[in-house]
Amino acid sequence: xNNAPIGIFDSGMGGLTVMRALVRRLPRERFLYLGxxxxxxxxxxxxxxxxxxxxxxxxxLTRRDVKLVVIACNTASVSLPALQEALSPLxxxxxxxxxxxxxxxxxxxxxxxxxxxxxxxxxxxYVRAIHALxxxxxxxxxxxxxxxxxxxxxxxxxIIEAVAQRYLAPLMARLPKPKALVLGCTHFPALKNVIAQxxxxxxxxxxxxxxxxxxxxxxxxxxxxxxTAKTAEHRFFVTDAPDRFARVGEIFFGSPIDPGAVEQIxxx
Amino acid sequence: xNNAPIGIFDSGMGGLTVMRALVRRLPRERFLYLGxxxxxxxxxxxxxxxxxxxxxxxxxLTRRDVKLVVIACNTASVSLPALQEALSPLxxxxxxxxxxxxxxxxxxxxxxxxxxxxxxxxxxxYVRAIHALxxxxxxxxxxxxxxxxxxxxxxxxxIIEAVAQRYLAPLMARLPKPKALVLGCTHFPALKNVIAQxxxxxxxxxxxxxxxxxxxxxxxxxxxxxxTAKTAEHRFFVTDAPDRFARVGEIFFGSPIDPGAVEQIxxx
Numbered sequence: 001x002n003n004a005p006i007g008i009f010d011s012g013m014g015g016l017t018v019m020r021a022l023v024r025r026l027p028r029e030r031f032l033y034l035g036x037x038x039x040x041x042x043x044x045x046x047x048x049x050x051x052x053x054x055x056x057x058x059x060x061l062t063r064r065d066v067k068l069v070v071i072a073c074n075t076a077s078v079s080l081p082a083l084q085e086a087l088s089p090l091x092x093x094x095x096x097x098x099x100x101x102x103x104x105x106x107x108x109x110x111x112x113x114x115x116x117x118x119x120x121x122x123x124x125x126y127v128r129a130i131h132a133l134x135x136x137x138x139x140x141x142x143x144x145x146x147x148x149x150x151x152x153x154x155x156x157x158x159i160i161e162a163v164a165q166r167y168l169a170p171l172m173a174r175l176p177k178p179k180a181l182v183l184g185c186t187h188f189p190a191l192k193n194v195i196a197q198x199x200x201x202x203x204x205x206x207x208x209x210x211x212x213x214x215x216x217x218x219x220x221x222x223x224x225x226x227x228t229a230k231t232a233e234h235r236f237f238v239t240d241a242p243d244r245f246a247r248v249g250e251i252f253f254g255s256p257i258d259p260g261a262v263e264q265i266x267x268x
Numbered sequence: 269x270n271n272a273p274i275g276i277f278d279s280g281m282g283g284l285t286v287m288r289a290l291v292r293r294l295p296r297e298r299f300l301y302l303g304x305x306x307x308x309x310x311x312x313x314x315x316x317x318x319x320x321x322x323x324x325x326x327x328x329l330t331r332r333d334v335k336l337v338v339i340a341c342n343t344a345s346v347s348l349p350a351l352q353e354a355l356s357p358l359x360x361x362x363x364x365x366x367x368x369x370x371x372x373x374x375x376x377x378x379x380x381x382x383x384x385x386x387x388x389x390x391x392x393x394y395v396r397a398i399h400a401l402x403x404x405x406x407x408x409x410x411x412x413x414x415x416x417x418x419x420x421x422x423x424x425x426x427i428i429e430a431v432a433q434r435y436l437a438p439l440m441a442r443l444p445k446p447k448a449l450v451l452g453c454t455h456f457p458a459l460k461n462v463i464a465q466x467x468x469x470x471x472x473x474x475x476x477x478x479x480x481x482x483x484x485x486x487x488x489x490x491x492x493x494x495x496t497a498k499t500a501e502h503r504f505f506v507t508d509a510p511d512r513f514a515r516v517g518e519i520f521f522g523s524p525i526d527p528g529a530v531e532q533i534x535x536x
Contacts, residue, residue, distance in 0.1 A: 038317050039307050049306050049508045118512075148416045159430045166427065240313045244386075268536060 003231050005030040007061030007069045012040035014186035015072030016252035018209045025213040028227045031234045038239035042075040043117025054079040056267040074184050075119040098215040099182050099208030100129035106204040107179035110136030113171050116184030118142045143167045150190040164198045172199050182206045236262040271499050273298040275329030275337045280308035282454035283340030284520035286477045293481040296495045299502045306508035310343040311385025322347040324535040342452050343387040366483040367450050367476030368397035374472040375447035378404030381439050384452030386410045411435045418458040432466045440467050450474045458519055504530040
């Protein structure tokens with residue numbers, strides 16, 4: 001069991017920022033990544049539809065004998081309770097709770113700003129997770145164009161700066177000014193530099209990829225599930241367009257993805 | 269049969285620009301619109317996946333007794349032969365052939381430029397349709413950010429102008445300069461003003477919504493299928509998020525959509 005892989009699931013390739021943090025934090029572990037590229041994006045879809053898709057994806061991972069499932073997608077993390085129940089006793093970790101805890105560590109009294117997709121903002125999962133731990137005020141802003149712009153590699157320059165201004169300037173003009181900004185979508189770490197530039201150095205950026213990697217490391221330790229040996233390479237599964245995944249995924253994974261390691265599967 | 273509705277299918281709401289042209293051209297007809305919003309966008313998906321989705325959508329329309337199916341989605345129009353075979357003898361019309369014919373009418377010797385989604389460009393359907401009629405040179409450019417920007421209502425102002433420049437300036441710098449520009453995605457008519465401004469008044473914009481409406485009118489006439497009386501209101505079906513459809517759809521339909529006329533259905 002210890003040498004079984006860790007399953008990571010996302011609607012597309014944004015979750016590769018989480019996998020990147022996991023690979024860095026847990027270099028001995030082996031990962032299976034599943035991106036539901038045939039049905040992305042999840043951010044504009046209803047909670048019920050996202051839950052159905054997330055369950056199908058999680059079962060595709062458990063059929064491949066993973067020891068743990070990471071939902072590396074903020075939108076799909078709204079399905080965390082449903083997935084934990086369906087996969088029990090297999091541990092399931094989402095990105096919301098680690099991100100909320102890290103935001104409170106950065107700014108214990110708030111205000112905390114959360115940027116995310118339309119679906120995550122509407123679902124209010126970060127607000128609930130933060131308020132479960134603290135009364136710190138939380139403000140939210142949907143940034144739907146960040147996802148397609150990051151996927152097009154538009155991670156710097158005047159266009160993405162103008163779009164970031166459009167979303168973030170009103171958020172940062174609020175009084176009192178937010179002290180921490182949660183990157184509540186796994187695509188957003190690719191835009192970290194331009195976001196930091198727009199909000200200014202006094203606002204702490206909370207990247208839930210890194211905090212999720214910490215939470216996974218802790219859980220492996222507590223349950224004595226850490227790998228004792230690395231047995232094979234990482235693998236990637238997508239529901240559509242494996243070539244595009246390997247090509248564009250590099251923006252998020254931070255290193256090249258071998259097209260031969262990407263396999264297309266069907267979830268329906 | 270004459271008073272049966274016309275079915276229109278799109279991956280989301282872009283096809284509403286085609287429905288708008290159809291309603292204007294054929295005011296006595298009744299339309300059923302189906303947007304596969306749970307699985308949009310199609311533009312980044314493979315031809316095989318798009319074909320499977322398009323067949324499911326077309327069957328959902330034929331179960332509702334339509335007399336004709338319009339594929340109001342450039343990406344899904346690659347499935348036209350498969351749909352025509354599956355639905356025969358029911359007539360099926362796509363947007364590619366009418367758009368190609370209109371482009372050649374505007375610029376018989378070319379060059380013709382086509383802007384579309386990644387999927388449409390990669391599939392090369394416009395190039396094939398134009399070259400089936402003429403040897404006019406064709407150049408293509410994918411404009412993937414136009415879809416999410418139009419859906420966010422970013423149809424004017426400096427951001428969309430900069431994005432339009434990014435896509436269109438290299439296309440228009442080619443020699444000889446294109447004489448006609450095909451808006452090869454049903455979302456793009458919402459960006460017509462900014463596109464016209466960037467390419468200049470000497471380039472003729474070909475909007476396939478209008479040309480498809482003409483093709484449908486002609487086909488109804490030839491097959492004696494035109495409505496003799498309008499029997500009920502238009503209806504809209506979506507596979508997810510009917511509220512968002514009614515709200516954002518207005519950008520493309522050009523007039524308000526009654527949320528009560530939008531029903532959620534399941535295609536799988």
